[in-house]
Amino acid sequence: MQNPELLKKPGLTLADRIDRIKSKNSFSLLFPFIVLVFIVLLFGVLTKMEFYKTSVIISIFNQSLIVGTIAVGVSFIYSTGDIDFSVGNVMGLAATIGALSYQFTNNMVVLIMVTIAVGTLLMLFNCTLSLIFNVKSAMVAIIAMILYGAITTELVGVDTLKVDYNLCRSLESDGFRYVSFILYFVIAVVIFHYTAIGRKLRFIGGNEECAKQSGISFRKSKYIGFLIAGIGVGLAGVFQIARSGSVTSSVGSGMGMDVMLATVLGGMSIFGGAKSNAYSGFLGALTVSALNKGLLMVGISASIIQGVRGLIFLLLVFLNSERPSTLPSRQQF
């Protein structure tokens, strides 16, 4: 009763093979790059090469700078499995206090230092709330978002806070932004990937109890992560001031979501773990920015762009994630 099927060696079905490819580390790493390249090429073709004009490329890069900087910093938080979408409002408040300090001292260095310091302190406060007081990070994020937004509105008041326009021009064009961003980016990536910190954070995100038993100091690692994130958020605050020369009462609101979108689009899971890295956020921000610009240039109406962006986002995330056999869920409060 020899069944010819049984004589075949046991092998992999097509679904197995696809899953195998998807689970390889290299796939997750390369996928967002491939997507970005694809988008650039696609729009290049659709806009008849107009897409590659220097002004366009620079505009795309500029658009992604603020979100990208925050996203790079926030990856240190996401890799442990914490969520923090209050970062937009943290940035806003930092920028506000920075602008106020400039109004008092007329000193650019003070502005930069104060903005970064406030950003860092606020993030450390968020960390304390979730670490010491045991409030789940999603809840902290919601509360912080509204609290910081309210404080910002109070401080800014009805008008906008103005910072010397020429100063801002110089911050914008004298390469300060690029230099400081690249510096921060490189330092963040090096710290994440070449020192113990990134590995520890990833491990905490992967299995907290195991990380604890392997001698990883939970609290120390999380604080360091939030510290680095805070510096990034503060830096983004400086960029925000430089960009518009003023601070409005709604500065930064909603940016926390954009950062989350950029991070996910760049290939990282917002629940962290083994596949986390420090550059996804920036990659994602570039992708979103390029996508937006491209869609505009191709003539899609501004009211529809958001919807198209949403759909493409969902498609890309779907392609880049392993489909679990049960439904994903996470206790959020």
Add this chain to the structure above:
Amino acid sequence: MAEKGEILMEVKELYKNFGVTIAVDHVDLCIRRGEILGLIGENGSGKSTITSIIAGIHQATSGQMFYMGEKWKPGTSLEASKRGVGIIVQEVGTIASISVAENIFIGEYKHFKKGPFIQKKKMNREAGEVLKNIGVEGIDPSQPTFTYNIEQRKLIEIAKIMAAAPELILVDETSTALSESGRKIMYEMIHNATQSNKAVVFISHDLEELMEHCDRLTILRDGKVIDNIERNNFDPDDIKRKMIGREMATEYYRSDYDGYREEVVLKADCITTMENLLCFNLELHKGEILGIGGLSECGMHTLGRALYGLEDVVDGEVRITSSNTVVDRPDTAFKNGMGYVSKNRDRESLELDASIRANIQSTGYKINRILGPFISSKKERDYAGRQVDALEIKSSSINQPVRTLSGGNKQKVVFGKWIAEDADILILDCPTRGVDIGVKAAMYNLIYSMKKAGKSIIIISEELPELCGMSDRLLILREGKISGRFLRSDGYDNEKLIEAMI
């Protein structure tokens, strides 16, 4: 009319592969009414897979099954259960957050519907009856399941299966979760079942248990049936040999009587934890293998955790003598040369989604630095690679996630993590649970060589033979206190040990 001896379930040429692993390799089985069939084999022999296929949890790749003479191919365990095939699984089979009655009747809620409303009182009442029928007392069906301990939850699970009045009952390694009294209930249930001409398939690691209760024994190895043995032919040595397939050196534990040094490396000074331990004293010596045994709830697991700083020690302290540090947190313990292997391997000792490499490297962040805080990936790769080679961890790539490895290989990764770090004091909690005999032997060798190198090791285990085989000194715990102290040099008397345990 169901008759004793009638064939209830027949399995022909059953074949199952998971990817490239062949789990079940052309197995034939015959299960008769009124009979308890035992399945025995090492881990990976296929016994659990076979029963899960019969119960509908997995689907066979090929082969045929016949139940009561008709073709049998259940798509889900629910389908199988409805037709009279019930399985008590090895893992936790109850949901802790819902009530006992909701667990017993899970999936069957619509039977209690009156109109669109579910009648909780009726469900509780019937659950109470089911529990009474299998002889379980002291469990209130309206209470949430988490109020009961692991053994009681297993009994609730048994009640759930029996509530469906199965004709064929599959018991997969359930006795490990139960104490004496729990096992009695289970044995009674099995024998009652066979007396009413039902059939039982019983999987266990405990050869004695199987020989005592089974009518027939089927031995599996590497997914194939090696032999079927009738009760009157049961011979433990013969069976063991057939399980492993090669002559087992009976000396796979240590054969020496090397002592240990006088120097105390770790001291627990009148430590009290929230549960189990009250003013407990312990000393660990250099080069000593200290065994700690007892019944599962005696407090030995809490002790292991407390020694590593994982338990809240409310009074007294655990102290490492060489650096004179108090161990109050796991990172303090780690920094001072201690290591800990938890008994919950998957949940606490490993990051399942990370690669073998990443898991082993997790103890080496400080060791593998080159310049200041920077880590050299080459050093890391060697750190991990050395362990994979030395321990012969079987995998297709060092980068594959640990989740995909077998139990034995997973445990090797855990060991590798701590050996690479060269911990001076190692606490092992159930280190060979769920691990093949071959791998066990390798681990015992490793533990012995660590002892020779001057490391101090604590082995906490529920398996007496292991403790007797490996310990220099053996402490038996009962209800949080030391009830017996034994030395290797005096020889270990099984009777005295068991007396101390209960």
Add this chain to the structure above:
Amino acid sequence: MKKNKIYNTALSAAKAISIPIIIWVIFEILDRAVTGLGVINTVADVKTLLRNLITSYAFAMAINANLSGGRMDLSIGGQMYVGVIFGGTLALNLGWGGIGILLCAMFIGGLCGLLIGELFIHIRILPMVLGLGMTLVFECICFAINNQQGVTFFGKAGTEILSSVSFIIIVALLLLAVTTFLFQYSSYGYKLRAIQGSQKLASDAGINIFSNCVFCYIIAGVLAGCAGVFETAYKGGLTPVLGMGSSNVVFTNMFPMVLGIWIGSFINNTSLGILVGSLSIRILIIGLSRLGLGTSTQNLLLFSMFLVFMIINTNKSKIAYRRARKKRIALAKKTRADMAALEEMPALQN
């Protein structure tokens, strides 16, 4: 036995209702001291309270429908917009009054829930991420139709009922009854609880985790539509937003939901708990507004209180633990002393 049970139930109910009452009393005193106004001064105030209450209640329930299953769905706001704008426009065009608008909006909200639920069970990406993406899509849909006009209820015939006190109370009670039934007495509720305990075990036992999940999403969508209708009736109209502005509705209703769940744990009825919780927070908000502070200061105070509540709530088990710990230490010290005393006794021979 039975007397005990009735007593216990009454006690829990009293505990639960005391919270809004206490809040009311505190702010009554504060408000009169600061600005001379009470919390509730006129009939119109009661009406406002009720109108905002039903919105909060329905939204908090909508968030809870998924959050209790471990899914934080930020697209509820977007679903509300779609439900109200499409449903409302449809009903108005058909000449249906307030009840018709309500039913249409709930129906369309349910459809949105069905859509996102089906998407979720098929593509299985993280629910928060899916929620983000779908928010973008839902907002865009609202923006694109009707020339970004949204929908207006003000001045439209038949919409007065949506601001009628008795109607609101009826709807609130209906919501309470239906949701209590769904979560506590229906087989959906039992299955839901089993799934929340363990997806794998529930699914092995034959419970369809997928259809249950979609049903959760549908319920959330229906409730969002309902909430949106009353909100829109209160504000007069609803204009579409972009840039995830719709997700704000989730954040503002978190406090009522969290407080409600806590209250619900006393009285064993989450739905009623959330109703009482929403009432409490609404009174709190009105009380704050009477203090004569700016809106952002009010928000500041409100969310600071939320923060404090979360801290206390998350740590209350710690307090019990501390007490137990103290007892244990006392026992340890006593044992230690006993053992030392034993040692000092003359040594007994073996």
